[in-house]
Amino acid sequence: MGNFSERLVELRTEKGLSQVRLAKEIGFSRSVLGYWEKGTKIPNANAIIVLAKYFDVTSDYLLGLSDEAERM
Numbered sequence: 680m681g682n683f684s685e686r687l688v689e690l691r692t693e694k695g696l697s698q699v700r701l702a703k704e705i706g707f708s709r710s711v712l713g714y715w716e717k718g719t720k721i722p723n724a725n726a727i728i729v730l731a732k733y734f735d736v737t738s739d740y741l742l743g744l745s746d747e748a749e750r751m
Contacts, residue, residue: 683718683721
């Protein structure tokens with residue numbers, strides 16, 4: 680799950696967002712977002728969809744299944 684964690688951190692920092700700000704904007708807690716970024720917890724399908732839509736990338740990119748950050 681390392682690719683997901685790394686990509687989530689990369690996308691968040693590219694937008695200049697703190698964990699707190701991103702968590703508020705997507706409707707999840709900061710602690711859950713922190714777990715995802717550390718790779719200690721895996722997001723469910725709904726959370727992956729929310730994140731992909733928020734960052735305007737495919738879920739495949741977010742999950743590390745594609746290396747291209749194709750915009751949705």
